[in-house]
Amino acid sequence: SQPLTGHQAAELQSKVVPSKQILHSDNMEMEPETMETKSVTDYFSKLHMGSLVYSCTSKRKNK
Amino acid sequence: RMEASCLELALEGERLCKAGDCRAGVSFFEAAVQVGTEDLRTLSAIYSQLGNAYFYLHEYAKALEYHHHDLTLARTIGDLLGEAKASGNLGNTLKVLGNFEEAIVCCQRHLDISRELNDKVGEARALYNLGNVYHSKGKNVASAGTHDPGDLPDDVKNALQKAANYYEENLAIVTELGDRAAQGRAFGNLGNTHYLLGNFRSAVLAHEQRLLIAKEFGDRSAERRAYSNLGNAYIFLGEFETASEYYKRTLQLARQLKDRAVEAQACYSLGNTFTLLQDYEKAIDYHLKHLVIAQELHDKIGEGRACWSLGNAYTALGNHDQAIHFAERHLEISREVGDRSGELTARLNLSDLHMVLGLSYSTNNSMMSESHVVENSLNGTRPRVGRRHSMENMELMKLTPEKVQNWN
Numbered sequence A: 001s002q003p004l005t006g007h008q009a010a011e012l013q014s015k016v017v018p019s020k021q022i023l024h025s026d027n028m029e030m031e032p033e034t035m036e037t038k039s040v041t042d043y044f045s046k047l048h049m050g051s052l053v054y055s056c057t058s059k060r061k062n063k
Numbered sequence B: 001r002m003e004a005s006c007l008e009l010a011l012e013g014e015r016l017c018k019a020g021d022c023r024a025g026v027s028f029f030e031a032a033v034q035v036g037t038e039d040l041r042t043l044s045a046i047y048s049q050l051g052n053a054y055f056y057l058h059e060y061a062k063a064l065e066y067h068h069h070d071l072t073l074a075r076t077i078g079d080l081l082g083e084a085k086a087s088g089n090l091g092n093t094l095k096v097l098g099n100f101e102e103a104i105v106c107c108q109r110h111l112d113i114s115r116e117l118n119d120k121v122g123e124a125r126a127l128y129n130l131g132n133v134y135h136s137k138g139k140n141v142a143s144a145g146t147h148d149p150g151d152l153p154d155d156v157k158n159a160l161q162k163a164a165n166y167y168e169e170n171l172a173i174v175t176e177l178g179d180r181a182a183q184g185r186a187f188g189n190l191g192n193t194h195y196l197l198g199n200f201r202s203a204v205l206a207h208e209q210r211l212l213i214a215k216e217f218g219d220r221s222a223e224r225r226a227y228s229n230l231g232n233a234y235i236f237l238g239e240f241e242t243a244s245e246y247y248k249r250t251l252q253l254a255r256q257l258k259d260r261a262v263e264a265q266a267c268y269s270l271g272n273t274f275t276l277l278q279d280y281e282k283a284i285d286y287h288l289k290h291l292v293i294a295q296e297l298h299d300k301i302g303e304g305r306a307c308w309s310l311g312n313a314y315t316a317l318g319n320h321d322q323a324i325h326f327a328e329r330h331l332e333i334s335r336e337v338g339d340r341s342g343e344l345t346a347r348l349n350l351s352d353l354h355m356v357l358g359l360s361y362s363t364n365n366s367m368m369s370e371s372h373v374v375e376n377s378l379n380g381t382r383p384r385v386g387r388r389h390s391m392e393n394m395e396l397m398k399l400t401p402e403k404v405q406n407w408n
Helices: A002-016 A040-046 A050-062 B006-018 B022-035 B040-056 B060-076 B080-096 B100-116 B120-144 B154-177 B180-197 B200-217 B220-236 B240-256 B260-276 B280-296 B300-317 B320-337 B340-362 B370-378 B387-399
Strands: none
Touching: A040 B006, A040 B040, B006 B022, B006 B040, B022 B040, B040 B060, B040 B080, B060 B080, B080 B100, B080 B120, B100 B120, B120 B154, B120 B180, B154 B180, B180 B200, B180 B220, B200 B220, B220 B240, B220 B260, B240 B260, B260 B280, B260 B300, B280 B300, B300 B320, B300 B340, B320 B340
């Protein structure tokens, strides 16, 4: 049902911007979202295990 | 050779995502999950990063799944900060998926925990996210109808007002923290919220601040966004010349940044602005540029819009052959993409145009002869083309809100 989906998508879009009212396109430019980040290294450095991470990293680099 | 450990795989995933290759990063994180670990904090960090990677790849169902795993895990191990972060990420993802009510609950949880932990940075970020959810919610409801900025039902207005309040609260904290980048983001979205609320002067003030900060950072994408948003606001203030100057800067930067889609958008905005300035030659020039890029990007909707706009501009100039050509193309494309209202508009335009041409061909010396129409339009008088004429006036009125005080 690929064509149907495409058709529906187009129809949805045309509902959002009816072609009768397109003189201004209302294309607002939003700022990006901010996501919260976690990292496995943050956790290890907190546990004072930075050396372990270091050895992992250097081992990989030497491969 | 030894099998790679879960940790090693996760570290490689982190490195790849930081380098901007989320797709490859995902493979390593998923491999890490396959290998597995007893360490639930490590697993939580992997889930969180998988969620974010999928978010940036626009695979939101997957993002939702992993942020949900992360939240469950954070709660299980009693990691409050981890729970706050997972809630925030889940909230952002739910927002993109259009599930605003649950998104609000999650972002509120992020906010509550941050306050409990006296984490000012987290609190500010949660406030920004909440602002974004309410903004999206308001915009979503508004776009279901056919409202212009400032002309809104109460529930939309309430949501947007809440968004503005959250952005203001966020601004107070990030200003205190001296975080200029965060201030820039808040000003940008606050400006857009004021724009939708119809507070166009406030929108301009916020976007001017955004522009200033973008220049401070040499962030040309943010600078381009600010120009474009300033252009939009000045259109609704009825200051079309100023709007055209901002759109021209948008276009310049879009070209420098080699972003064809944004370039097309800028050309379209400029075409519309010169239509409002009744400089139809320039309007046609920009709409043609827009058309070329829309075709290049296989953007059928954009192509349809370009044809519609070109048909109107050529009609205004009295060039009925070109007007008919583009109205026919508009009809074809509207049918192709299933845009029924576009199809109807195109049919009406075509029948008007055929009527004008038919009359001018049959009665050479009549009032409606083509030369007369052209002469009229050269004198600055709009040619009378029945329905289209009245419809265009309607468009112009829609574009010019009653709130405009200094409307000449």
